[in-house]
Amino acid sequence: MAGVAGQTSDTVDMLCKECHVYITNVGHMRKKGSQFTCKDPGVKQRIAVVSYQKKNRYRDSETIGEIKCGNPACGQKLGIAVNFLDSDGDVTLKGYGFSVKSFCFKFSETHKEMYKQWKKVPLDIPFMEGI
Ligand SMILES: [Zn+2]
Structure with missing residues (x-):
């Protein structure tokens, strides 16, 4: 794909779209159900969770707050x-549902992209395994 030659998920960082602080790396991203979560243990230090007063319960997940x-x-x-x-x-896993529109994808210092849908991100994001 144009502009991503030689790039793998591990070489592309995800920055907050607003302040461009490093949040995680695409190599840590995993699909789980309909969500795009992250297995980066360090991400907790770079985000804040504001808990909902009441959880929203779905068939195979519950949303507990805003990231x-x-x-x-x-x-x-x-x-x-x-x-x-x-x-x-x-609860089998405490995870995240990251919104693709909230991130700036940094391919290099001079090449940053934003996407409206996860499926448009031209990198491999595998399904979460083992749980
Ligand atoms: Zn920010």
Whole structure:
């Protein structure tokens, strides 16, 4: 694809679209159900979760709050905090539902892109395994 020659998921950073602080790397991103979550253990330090007063429960997940950029001067909404549930309704994974429109994808210092849909991101984002 034009402009991404030689790039793999691991070489593309995801920055807050508003303040351009590093949030995570596309190589950490995983699909889980309909969500795009992240297995980067360090991401917790770079985001803030504002819990909802009441969780929203769905068949295989519950949304528990909003994810915001961890830069206190910014606070851009980055997505939702999601608990993934098994068929008994027990939490199997505390994860995220990142909103693709909240990020700037940094391919290089001079090449940054924004996308309206995850499927338009020209990089491999595999499904979460083992849970
Ligand atoms: Zn920000």
